[in-house]
Amino acid sequence: MRYRVSMPEPHSHLFHVEVVLEQVTGSAELVFPVWTPGSYMVREFARHIEGVRAEDAAGRPLQLVRLDKNRFQVPAFWQEPAVVRFRVYANELTVRTCHLDGTHGYFNPAALLPYVEGRRDEPHVLELAPPAGWQVATALPGGPTMFTARDYDELADSPVEVGRHALATFDVRGKPHTIALHGRGNVDLQRFERDVRKIVETVGEFMGGLPYERYLFIVHLNERRGGGLEHAASTTLNVQRNGFFPAETYQQTLALVAHEFFHLWNVKRLRPAAFTPYDYTREQYTRLLWWFEGVTSYYDELFLVRAGLTDRARYLRYLGEQLTALARTPGMAKMSLEEASFTAWIKYYRPDENSANSSISYYVAGEVAAWALDLALRRSGSSLDVMLRRLWDRYAGTGVPEDGLERVLAELIGEGRARRFFDRHVRGTEPAELDLELMGLRVERRAAFGLDDRGGTSNRLPASGPVPGWLGAEVLNGPKLLVGAVREGSPAHRAGLYAGDELVAESGFRVDRNGLWERLLERGPQGELRLTVFRRDELVEVQVPLAAAPEEVVWLEPVAEPSPAQRQALEDWIG
Numbered sequence: 001m002r003y004r005v006s007m008p009e010p011h012s013h014l015f016h017v018e019v020v021l022e023q024v025t026g027s028a029e030l031v032f033p034v035w036t037p038g039s040y041m042v043r044e045f046a047r048h049i050e051g052v053r054a055e056d057a058a059g060r061p062l063q064l065v066r067l068d069k070n071r072f073q074v075p076a077f078w079q080e081p082a083v084v085r086f087r088v089y090a091n092e093l094t095v096r097t098c099h100l101d102g103t104h105g106y107f108n109p110a111a112l113l114p115y116v117e118g119r120r121d122e123p124h125v126l127e128l129a130p131p132a133g134w135q136v137a138t139a140l141p142g143g144p145t146m147f148t149a150r151d152y153d154e155l156a157d158s159p160v161e162v163g164r165h166a167l168a169t170f171d172v173r174g175k176p177h178t179i180a181l182h183g184r185g186n187v188d189l190q191r192f193e194r195d196v197r198k199i200v201e202t203v204g205e206f207m208g209g210l211p212y213e214r215y216l217f218i219v220h221l222n223e224r225r226g227g228g229l230e231h232a233a234s235t236t237l238n239v240q241r242n243g244f245f246p247a248e249t250y251q252q253t254l255a256l257v258a259h260e261f262f263h264l265w266n267v268k269r270l271r272p273a274a275f276t277p278y279d280y281t282r283e284q285y286t287r288l289l290w291w292f293e294g295v296t297s298y299y300d301e302l303f304l305v306r307a308g309l310t311d312r313a314r315y316l317r318y319l320g321e322q323l324t325a326l327a328r329t330p331g332m333a334k335m336s337l338e339e340a341s342f343t344a345w346i347k348y349y350r351p352d353e354n355s356a357n358s359s360i361s362y363y364v365a366g367e368v369a370a371w372a373l374d375l376a377l378r379r380s381g382s383s384l385d386v387m388l389r390r391l392w393d394r395y396a397g398t399g400v401p402e403d404g405l406e407r408v409l410a411e412l413i414g415e416g417r418a419r420r421f422f423d424r425h426v427r428g429t430e431p432a433e434l435d436l437e438l439m440g441l442r443v444e445r446r447a448a449f450g451l452d453d454r455g456g457t458s459n460r461l462p463a464s465g466p467v468p469g470w471l472g473a474e475v476l477n478g479p480k481l482l483v484g485a486v487r488e489g490s491p492a493h494r495a496g497l498y499a500g501d502e503l504v505a506e507s508g509f510r511v512d513r514n515g516l517w518e519r520l521l522e523r524g525p526q527g528e529l530r531l532t533v534f535r536r537d538e539l540v541e542v543q544v545p546l547a548a549a550p551e552e553v554v555w556l557e558p559v560a561e562p563s564p565a566q567r568q569a570l571e572d573w574i575g
Contacts, residue, residue, distance in 0.1 A: 006129035033280035036110035041349035095229035104163025137180035139233035183221030185241030202307040230263030259300035273399030289341035294366015317456035324455025353499030440566030447549035469546030505532035
């Protein structure tokens with residue numbers, strides 16, 4: 001199979017693609033993927049194609065037949081080779097899609113290149129024709145513009161960056177690593193390269209080696225952090241252009257790097273059996289996504305501590321923030337981690353204003369469950385590190401069966417305890433059991449101190465100061481005071497404040513974000529807000545009787561005098 005991708009007019013946002021067909025017996029069927037591995041939602045990539053046409057070696061046009069939304073059939077009996085040509089509109093700069101403009105080109109191959117039914121296992125050749133002065137970065141072997149893949153799966157798993165990106169290189173364990181950085185921001189590339197190298201060294205040592213010949217980090221700097229997508233020998237990271245300062249923001253950027261890099265093991269090579277092989281034409285269901293995303297989320301910040309890129313205090317603060325986020329999610333009492341994993345195709349990637357009331361994130365809830373699992377294993381003399389390596393030894397390359405996690409856990413802590421853990425934390429909706437006494441820690445709770453209080457610290461309201469009333473609505477930061485979501489059962493919910501309402505006044509006076517918090521302090525739990533809102537351009541009055549704020553802001557407090565065993569357990573855990 002051979003492909004040629006050109007970009008003759010980058011400002012048009014159109015990639016020009018040619019697919020060369022040879023050695024075809026009968027008709028050929030071109031299939032455009034509808035999703036990309038690592039992002040579990042049907043995205044209908046074929047909606048961006050245009051101008052599909054084909055001709056044989058003699059230049060005669062071939063009559064293509066569109067079979068459905070993402071498949072085209074090339075008729076039988078023509079002179080080889082045939083070429084199918086089309087264009088793909090690419091103006092969506094995410095890690096899952098394609099983007100082309102006057103500064104660069106990027107494509108996730110699953111969103112751009114079709115495969116030929118029955119020929120996925122053959123070698124695939126990719127030729128690129130970039131504008132003058134542009135260079136190519138991809139993990140595929142070859143270059144500078146001609147690359148090969150052993151099969152379509154490797155091709156689809158190898159994103160391509162084309163442009164004038166900055167480059168930084170380093171070696172770990174004798175293997176080359178490259179950072180290809182596109183965009184402008186406050187990045188110190190030399191410092192970033194040094195810190196990324198520490199992450200690679202730490203994770204590589206933890207897993208006993210690096211399962212690739214070379215590795216590529218594609219980094220896009222833009223106006224907001226857009227996450228990452230893992231691949232077998234590369235990753236694409238969308239990072240806020242100012243995501244390198246201050247320290248707290250930079251830690252989030254490094255955690256994203258660690259997260260996607262660790263996916264090399266935990267999802268790319270150790271993955272659900274339900275994903276073996278990938279079916280690019282439909283959803284593939286598994287109840288195990290909580291492990292592959294939640295456990296990876298649990299380790300990403302932990303690796304930063306173990307790499308010396310952050311300290312223990314910040315890590316414990318981060319865990320408190322995650323517990324706070326989960327405590328503010330009423331959906332945790334309604335949706336299990338198994339259900340959240342299974343319904344990711346229609347739930348997680350399609351959130352709405354009611355998502356927090358009806359569902360959970362298998363990232364956040366899965367991370368807390370992974371933490372609870374690690375603590376339970378450590379109480380039994382084992383650890384999540386041990387369980388992960390056992391899973392790797394047993395299932396890497398073949399796929400984890402739906403009951404594989406529970407079976408391995410049963411080997412480590414016993415069948416009864418493993419079943420109880422899964423019944424509570426994975427199949428059930430009860431709060432996580434965190435055995436923190438083992439580490440000399442305890443969970444503390446308090447009410448929120450401000451509209452942006454994310455938890456993780458012991459900051460309290462002054463003992464002699466006013467006690468704020470509780471509204472129960474998420475108020476977004478921005479030029480308008482918009483209600484992003486309303487908590488089920490909260491004062492705002494009972495009073496009829498809606499997500500999407502724009503708060504413009506309280507008691508007849510214009511109000512901003514700071515003013516709203518001041519009114520909550522002034523009125524207190526027994527008070528009331530008289531809100532004026534714009535709702536679908538109509539001015540509406542909403543009276544909200546306030547209530548006492550729930551103590552859902554969480555932080556971790558070390559015990560006053562930890563025992564030597566607790567100190568050692570904490571050291572063994574965090575490092």
